[in-house]
Amino acid sequence: MKVLTGLLALVLLLAGMGVSHAVVRIADDRGGRIGTYVDRYQDLRQSGETVIIDGLCASACTIVLGAIPSDRICVTSHATLGFHAAWDFGSNGRAVTNPEATHMLYSMYPSQVKRWIAHRGGLTPRMIFLRGKQLQSMYKPCYLDAQASTNRPSRRALPQTEQLESARGQLLH
Numbered sequence: 001m002k003v004l005t006g007l008l009a010l011v012l013l014l015a016g017m018g019v020s021h022a023v024v025r026i027a028d029d030r031g032g033r034i035g036t037y038v039d040r041y042q043d044l045r046q047s048g049e050t051v052i053i054d055g056l057c058a059s060a061c062t063i064v065l066g067a068i069p070s071d072r073i074c075v076t077s078h079a080t081l082g083f084h085a086a087w088d089f090g091s092n093g094r095a096v097t098n099p100e101a102t103h104m105l106y107s108m109y110p111s112q113v114k115r116w117i118a119h120r121g122g123l124t125p126r127m128i129f130l131r132g133k134q135l136q137s138m139y140k141p142c143y144l145d146a147q148a149s150t151n152r153p154s155r156r157a158l159p160q161t162e163q164l165e166s167a168r169g170q171l172l173h
Helices: 002-014 034-047 059-067 099-108 111-118 132-138 159-168
Strands: 023-029 050-058 073-075 080-083 087-089 095-097 128-131
Touching: 023 059, 034 059, 034 099, 050 059, 059 080, 059 099, 111 128, 111 132, 128 132
Parallel strands: 023 050, 050 073, 050 080
Antiparallel strands: 080 128, 087 095
16 A cells, blocks of 8 residues: 555645646545545646635545645535545445545645644544645635636546556545
């Protein structure tokens, strides 16, 4: 799993940044498959677009914090980030925490977010929420006079992401 984590980190670090004045608004994103978000944010990082968090960004959505440079992320007073441990479906069909994927998620977050999570007991099956003054102290405020893009960045398959998906099976959230 360390190799996969390293590959994922490398993909995120080597992603180039273009110059753009466009913005993407996150308002009600409850998360999903980790690989989908890695693809989405790789494309977004390369686009150079700014990210406005203006509502819920939970679970895999929070990967945006590690994939997009913090100077291209801003938060409104409505922004809420939700964090929890990654999980898979177990052999009985129930959700089972995946420690390796949880560690991978945690390792992608900026240090101030890691500290905040650690002070709340780490990533567990229970959702914890970062919002209000605590969130606004970590990210610059944004103003909604900018036009947010209604189109999501294109999703391009990456070999590393495909390997991650294959290795982790049906990894969700």
